[in-house]
Amino acid sequence: MAELNGTQIPQCYERIKPYIHRTPVLTSRLINTITGAEVYFKCENFQRMGAYKMRGATHALLSLSEEERQKGVVTHSSGNFAQALSLAAKALGVEAHIVMPSTAPDVKKKGVVEYGGKIYECEPTLEARNAAANEIQERTGAAFLHPSNDPDVILGQGTAAYEFLQDHPDLDYILTPVGGGGLIAGTALAAAYLNPKVEVIGTEPFAVDDAYRSLKSGKIEGNTSTNTIADGLKTQLGSNTFPVIRKYVKRIIRVEEEEIVEAMRLIWERMKIIVEPSSAVALAGLQRESTYFKGKKVGIIISGGNVDLARLPF
Amino acid sequence: MAELNGTQIPQCYERIKPYIHRTPVLTSRLINTITGAEVYFKCENFQRMGAYKMRGATHALLSLSEEERQKGVVTHSSGNFAQALSLAAKALGVEAHIVMPSTAPDVKKKGVVEYGGKIYECEPTLEARNAAANEIQERTGAAFLHPSNDPDVILGQGTAAYEFLQDHPDLDYILTPVGGGGLIAGTALAAAYLNPKVEVIGTEPFAVDDAYRSLKSGKIEGNTSTNTIADGLKTQLGSNTFPVIRKYVKRIIRVEEEEIVEAMRLIWERMKIIVEPSSAVALAGLQRESTYFKGKKVGIIISGGNVDLARLPF
Numbered sequence: 001m002a003e004l005n006g007t008q009i010p011q012c013y014e015r016i017k018p019y020i021h022r023t024p025v026l027t028s029r030l031i032n033t034i035t036g037a038e039v040y041f042k043c044e045n046f047q048r049m050g051a052y053k054m055r056g057a058t059h060a061l062l063s064l065s066e067e068e069r070q071k072g073v074v075t076h077s078s079g080n081f082a083q084a085l086s087l088a089a090k091a092l093g094v095e096a097h098i099v100m101p102s103t104a105p106d107v108k109k110k111g112v113v114e115y116g117g118k119i120y121e122c123e124p125t126l127e128a129r130n131a132a133a134n135e136i137q138e139r140t141g142a143a144f145l146h147p148s149n150d151p152d153v154i155l156g157q158g159t160a161a162y163e164f165l166q167d168h169p170d171l172d173y174i175l176t177p178v179g180g181g182g183l184i185a186g187t188a189l190a191a192a193y194l195n196p197k198v199e200v201i202g203t204e205p206f207a208v209d210d211a212y213r214s215l216k217s218g219k220i221e222g223n224t225s226t227n228t229i230a231d232g233l234k235t236q237l238g239s240n241t242f243p244v245i246r247k248y249v250k251r252i253i254r255v256e257e258e259e260i261v262e263a264m265r266l267i268w269e270r271m272k273i274i275v276e277p278s279s280a281v282a283l284a285g286l287q288r289e290s291t292y293f294k295g296k297k298v299g300i301i302i303s304g305g306n307v308d309l310a311r312l313p314f
Numbered sequence: 315m316a317e318l319n320g321t322q323i324p325q326c327y328e329r330i331k332p333y334i335h336r337t338p339v340l341t342s343r344l345i346n347t348i349t350g351a352e353v354y355f356k357c358e359n360f361q362r363m364g365a366y367k368m369r370g371a372t373h374a375l376l377s378l379s380e381e382e383r384q385k386g387v388v389t390h391s392s393g394n395f396a397q398a399l400s401l402a403a404k405a406l407g408v409e410a411h412i413v414m415p416s417t418a419p420d421v422k423k424k425g426v427v428e429y430g431g432k433i434y435e436c437e438p439t440l441e442a443r444n445a446a447a448n449e450i451q452e453r454t455g456a457a458f459l460h461p462s463n464d465p466d467v468i469l470g471q472g473t474a475a476y477e478f479l480q481d482h483p484d485l486d487y488i489l490t491p492v493g494g495g496g497l498i499a500g501t502a503l504a505a506a507y508l509n510p511k512v513e514v515i516g517t518e519p520f521a522v523d524d525a526y527r528s529l530k531s532g533k534i535e536g537n538t539s540t541n542t543i544a545d546g547l548k549t550q551l552g553s554n555t556f557p558v559i560r561k562y563v564k565r566i567i568r569v570e571e572e573e574i575v576e577a578m579r580l581i582w583e584r585m586k587i588i589v590e591p592s593s594a595v596a597l598a599g600l601q602r603e604s605t606y607f608k609g610k611k612v613g614i615i616i617s618g619g620n621v622d623l624a625r626l627p628f
Binding site for chain 2: 273
């Protein structure tokens with residue numbers, strides 16, 4: 001495969017445009033006052049199914065041949081990608097097989113079923129997930145789509161920053177959370193293409209700082225434990241996301257769990273929008289390093305708003 | 315005083331415009347599917363200080379003479395009007411005296427202080443509130459502004475519907491919650507002026523159905539108990555709001571407490587915006603009477619988004 005390149009993003013955007021929302025960019029005077037920066041929030045919590053994952057899932061599906069699509073698609077995910085692929089597949093008349101760990105919250109299983117995805121439960125280990133996905137692939141001929149490492153998924157996720165920089169070309173920074181790395185890799189590609197002066201910075205919890213350590217060591221690091229409220233960020237970088245991040249991203253800011261909850265509360269209380277903990281990580285990073293960002297135009301990608309209201313940290 | 319009239323609203327709007335946000339109107343495909351109606355949400359939860367009350371408070375202040383403003387203003391409120399008056403007064407350099415019952419939640423007192431209002435605590439009875447406000451009025455010469463019954467407040471609240479009908483002139487209905495009646499009276503005046511074909515309907519909890527009973531009996535009724543989650547709707551109609559409501563509003567839909575919580579959950583989970591229980595009452599009313607609204611264009615005024623996150627009903 002050729003190296004991933006931001007020049008592919010405009011075409012990707014044109015293809016997925018009919019299937020996604022162009023999400024609004026919000027600002028808050030109070031948050032500007034608190035942080036001392038000029039902050040712009042790209043609200044992917046208002047994206048279809050409630051997260052940016054809809055972009056990558058749609059692009060990956062559209063990149064398959066008609067013949068491939070007829071055989072369906074398969075993924076393993078307990079989070080937003082499972083719902084995104086289900087909904088995108090439904091819109092395109094494709095069958096979606098979703099492998100989910102038996103421990104996945106009911107609310108997420110419900111979402112997948114509601115969007116028309118077919119759930120296959122497995123043991124909550126990476127091995128069991130891979131085995132189940134492989135079995136489905138072999139039996140049905142379905143194409144496997146990885147939630148973050150698939151190249152077409154990465155390009156699709158980059159369209160959020162593509163819209164963002166069209167609306168606000170003069171951002172100094174874009175901050176995103178980092179889990180599997182699909183969002184930040186796509187964002188970095190979009191920024192490098194549209195305006196290389198925009199610096200893309202990653203944010204992640206200290207509890208799962210695999211991306212921070214990977215950038216230090218020069219190889220993909222894992223997490224020995226994943227005890228964080230930011231449930232979307234427990235995964236590690238992949239063979240396609242890591243090289244892009246290594247090339248373009250110079251900095252990862254790490255934050256404490258209390259800082260995540262505080263930032264989440266600030267967004268909920270002051271902006272009156274619902275964001276998931278993973279999204280609050282980026283604002284927490286900005287607040288932690290507020291001296292660094294003082295007076296700058298900082299874009300934050302609010303990755304999603306899918307929260308279990310019965311299990312809030314407040 | 316001359317009869318309140320919608321023709322006064324455009325001028326009112328021009329005056330308060332520099333001090334308020336023009337709030338967005340949001341839609342949700344899923345909520346349209348669930349209700350069978352075409353629903354438009356006027357998002358006053360995104361208004362400054364988080365509620366439509368900012369409009370009326372600003373208008374009432376601007377309607378005072380320079381001399382009156384120099385003596386300050388006083389109100390009694392434990393809710394959004396206290397914060398609205400504090401913030402509007404701050405913007406205009408006016409001193410705001412806020413009488414609050416000692417039982418008011420800390421989060422609301424905090425809001426008032428943050429916006430620069432001066433709090434006077436009193437016993438949680440209507441008599442004590444009036445007495446405290448009177449005392450301040452006599453001592454300082456401050457002008458008393460009622461949270462819902464003041465004519466200039468009513469006109470100010472009407473600017474939400476004024477913007478709403480400018481953006482969506484072809485609504486069949488506008489639904490609002492009813493507490494003291496300021497919002498629905500202002501809305502009815504705006505609709506009568508801009509498009510008399512728009513029917514304005516009130517919604518309130520069965521637990522505090524004083525407006526419903528007032529329309530039936532032809533006189534202002536009170537509530538013997540106020541046991542509802544919709545904390546903004548416990549008050550009763552006033553001498554200025556009731557005549558307007560009686561003239562223009564033909565129908566009040568009452569809803570159960572569980573219906574309010576369900577509607578609130580639906581908005582939070584699907585629209586990813588934070589609305590207070592009082593705001594969810596309008597959607598609950600639409601859902602309860604969905605047959606009536608089937609296929610119609612229904613506007614809902616989301617009155618506010620000030621919620622104590624530590625005390626959610628989920």
